[in-house]
Amino acid sequence: MQRVVVVGGPGSGKSTLAAILAEHLNARHVELDRLWWDAAWTPAGRGELRRRLAGPLVADRWVIDGNYVDEVADLVWPAADIIVWLNPARHVAVRRAVLRSGVRAVRRSELWNGNRQSIVALSPWAIARLVHRWPGYSQHIARTLTQLAIADEQVVHLDSDAAVDRWVRGLRCPGRWDAGQVSGDP
Numbered sequence: 001m002q003r004v005v006v007v008g009g010p011g012s013g014k015s016t017l018a019a020i021l022a023e024h025l026n027a028r029h030v031e032l033d034r035l036w037w038d039a040a041w042t043p044a045g046r047g048e049l050r051r052r053l054a055g056p057l058v059a060d061r062w063v064i065d066g067n068y069v070d071e072v073a074d075l076v077w078p079a080a081d082i083i084v085w086l087n088p089a090r091h092v093a094v095r096r097a098v099l100r101s102g103v104r105a106v107r108r109s110e111l112w113n114g115n116r117q118s119i120v121a122l123s124p125w126a127i128a129r130l131v132h133r134w135p136g137y138s139q140h141i142a143r144t145l146t147q148l149a150i151a152d153e154q155v156v157h158l159d160s161d162a163a164v165d166r167w168v169r170g171l172r173c174p175g176r177w178d179a180g181q182v183s184g185d186p
Helices: 014-025 032-036 046-057 069-079 090-107 124-147 161-171
Strands: 003-008 028-031 062-065 082-086 155-158
Touching: 003 014, 003 069, 003 124, 014 028, 014 062, 014 082, 014 161, 028 032, 028 046, 032 046, 046 062, 046 069, 069 124, 082 124, 090 124, 155 161
Parallel strands: 003 062, 003 082, 028 062, 082 155
Antiparallel strands: none
16 A cells, blocks of 8 residues: 545545555655645646646655545546545534634634635535535545446445544554544644
8 A cells, every 4th residue: 555545525534544644654645625725715727736646646655635536536546556435424524624614714724825714614504515515425436436447445435433543553553543633734
């Protein structure tokens, strides 16, 4: 396992797990959000994102986290040794995403390229949208795995914190999955 993709919906723990795996594998950690978002929350666009991934993808070792399924899955997923699909219960992921957004907004933490989390992410509309859209993330990932003919043995599907913790411990990673941690500050 030298090239790993970590996917899942918002709040599933992608960046947290990817950082642990990158350290364990002595690999470059590539956050797709960092490559996608330019200053002033301007999206790079599909073509530019793919261009920005060209360098990291030729490396011997990498851990890439983020979805951007429509933009880069066809490029990144087949190049991976393993795809880790984090799929916790909706209420778990939504709670984490809201807590993470709140911490980022209050701290005014810089995320990517000068961008900061807005308190708008905590509006009832934004939270309701996340709750409503959550099942779609898993459905889209499953469809794309099938479309790309990714072998079942290439996918590690983890649907709970306990499953993630067991898997990480099984790898003998120096880091430990902490379901209670609030991640997101790069």
